[in-house]
Amino acid sequence: MSGDLRARNHSAWWAFLLHRLSGLALALFLPLHFWALGQALQGEAALDRLLAWTAQPLVKTAEWGLVVLLAAHFALGLRVLALEFLPWRNWHRTLLAAAAGVTIAVGLALALAL
Amino acid sequence: MTTLVVDVWRGREDGRFQRFEVPRQSNQTILDVVTYIQRRLDPALAYRFACRVGMCGSCAMTVNGVARWTCRTHVAKVVRDDRLEIAPLRHLPVIKDLVTDMAPFFDKWARARGEFVPTRTRTDDFARVPPASRERAAADAAIECIGCGVCYASCDVVAWNPDYLGPAALNRAWTLVNDARDGARDDRLRAVAGDAGCHACHTHISCTERCPQHLAPTASIAGLKRASAAAALKGKL
Amino acid sequence: MTPRAAVRVWIAQRASAAVLAVCVIIHLITIAYATRSGLTAAELLARTHGNVGWLVFYAVFVLAAAVHVPIGLRTIASEWLGWRGRSAAIAAHLLALALAALGLRAVWGVFA
Numbered sequence: 001m002s003g004d005l006r007a008r009n010h011s012a013w014w015a016f017l018l019h020r021l022s023g024l025a026l027a028l029f030l031p032l033h034f035w036a037l038g039q040a041l042q043g044e045a046a047l048d049r050l051l052a053w054t055a056q057p058l059v060k061t062a063e064w065g066l067v068v069l070l071a072a073h074f075a076l077g078l079r080v081l082a083l084e085f086l087p088w089r090n091w092h093r094t095l096l097a098a099a100a101g102v103t104i105a106v107g108l109a110l111a112l113a114l
Numbered sequence: 115m116t117t118l119v120v121d122v123w124r125g126r127e128d129g130r131f132q133r134f135e136v137p138r139q140s141n142q143t144i145l146d147v148v149t150y151i152q153r154r155l156d157p158a159l160a161y162r163f164a165c166r167v168g169m170c171g172s173c174a175m176t177v178n179g180v181a182r183w184t185c186r187t188h189v190a191k192v193v194r195d196d197r198l199e200i201a202p203l204r205h206l207p208v209i210k211d212l213v214t215d216m217a218p219f220f221d222k223w224a225r226a227r228g229e230f231v232p233t234r235t236r237t238d239d240f241a242r243v244p245p246a247s248r249e250r251a252a253a254d255a256a257i258e259c260i261g262c263g264v265c266y267a268s269c270d271v272v273a274w275n276p277d278y279l280g281p282a283a284l285n286r287a288w289t290l291v292n293d294a295r296d297g298a299r300d301d302r303l304r305a306v307a308g309d310a311g312c313h314a315c316h317t318h319i320s321c322t323e324r325c326p327q328h329l330a331p332t333a334s335i336a337g338l339k340r341a342s343a344a345a346a347l348k349g350k351l
Numbered sequence: 352m353t354p355r356a357a358v359r360v361w362i363a364q365r366a367s368a369a370v371l372a373v374c375v376i377i378h379l380i381t382i383a384y385a386t387r388s389g390l391t392a393a394e395l396l397a398r399t400h401g402n403v404g405w406l407v408f409y410a411v412f413v414l415a416a417a418v419h420v421p422i423g424l425r426t427i428a429s430e431w432l433g434w435r436g437r438s439a440a441i442a443a444h445l446l447a448l449a450l451a452a453l454g455l456r457a458v459w460g461v462f463a
Binding site (some may be wrong): 005084085088 | 323
């Protein structure tokens with residue numbers, strides 16, 4: 001992808017980029033997530049070790065980041081569904097604002113809970 | 115009087131920018147700037163224009179990185195520190211300097227079956243199409259495209275997917291899909307569905323953002339996605 | 352890709368997205384609740400062992416993800432890496448199988 005951002009510097013393009021990059025990050029994380037949980041097959045002790053490992057601050061922060069990416073990808077995805085399936089309106093910026101709101105809300109809620 | 119420093123693309127794809135100095139006027143358009151360069155500084159500069167009043171779309175170029183109609187772009191609107199960068203439209207072969215080969219653009223128009231297929235003859239009565247019907251309103255909202263290529267030049271999927279038909283061709287197909295008189299609806303949906311067709315659009319909305327006619331090809335393409343899905347589910351694709 | 356295949360892929364992506372949207376909300380609430388309650392492994396597994404409800408829910412979740420992720424990655428590969436055609440399609444299908452296998456293994460581990 002060439003770096004000329006001048007033509008790309010509008011909100012809907014950034015929404016696309018964030019949607020794609022968050023999806024990519026989640027796609028890379030998911031196999032890890034499945035594999036780690038699969039360790040639970042080894043029984044309670046293995047799962048307890050995993051839970052203890054996830055309690056570390058660095059891991060907790062990474063998890064927070066992943067959930068924020070998930071919220072962003074989810075909200076931006078709903079935006080795409082709205083634009084593709086609902087009667088066309090000039091509301092893509094409003095939808096983006098709503099998606100940003102949802103993402104920030106989830107991020108804040110999770111940060112306060114942790 | 116200020117002077118504009120203007121970098122203009124010369125040559126073909128493997129060309130380079132050449133710098134010119136152009137006196138700045140009030141009420142000056144980018145087309146005025148290009149015309150000045152060609153008439154006073156370098157007669158070998160190649161560029162296209164026709165109506166110069168924002169009706170034909172011939173003067174579309176890339177101005178400071180963004181595709182625009184140069185006759186409708188005031189220097190005051192886009193200039194930065196008295197500098198301008200003028201290049202040909204993106205995603206099309208460059209014939210010379212600011213002139214692109216529009217053939218691939220129109221070839222894709224044809225591949226999208228962007229032509230009307232009649233169902234009546236001169237001996238039949240006129241078709242009666244209520245202007246307020248949902249289909250006609252959808253067609254009318256997209257019908258004013260004059261094929262200037264700005265949307266095509268602005269679309270990243272066109273850049274990333276060489277076979278992608280592009281917003282203009284798909285937009286035109288949508289107007290015909292909604293035309294009650296047209297006789298090739300299923301063929302046309304087959305032509306526009308696919309990973310080089312409407313399904314390749316990722317809703318960047320750059321086309322709608324840049325269209326000088328304020329059309330929304332994104333809306334048309336979304337309509338094609340829905341229409342082709344409905345046709346597929348009915349076994350018509 | 353034929354027009355019909357492209358439509359099917361598009362529908363699959365949107366349908367799996369809708370399923371994932373619901374599953375993600377339920378999953379996040381569940382995990383948040385579990386974390387806040389400070390559930391240990393034993394307590395967690397006690398709730399999920401033999402629970403058909405959770406089995407079905409997570410199986411559906413895994414399968415929806417196994418459909419959704421490869422389609423998205425295939426598009427990125429096509430547009431940003433120029434990787435198209437048969438080999439890309441096969442890779443996408445293999446990824447789907449791998450995700451389904453890994454995910455269902457984890458689901459089973461939590462249920463059985």
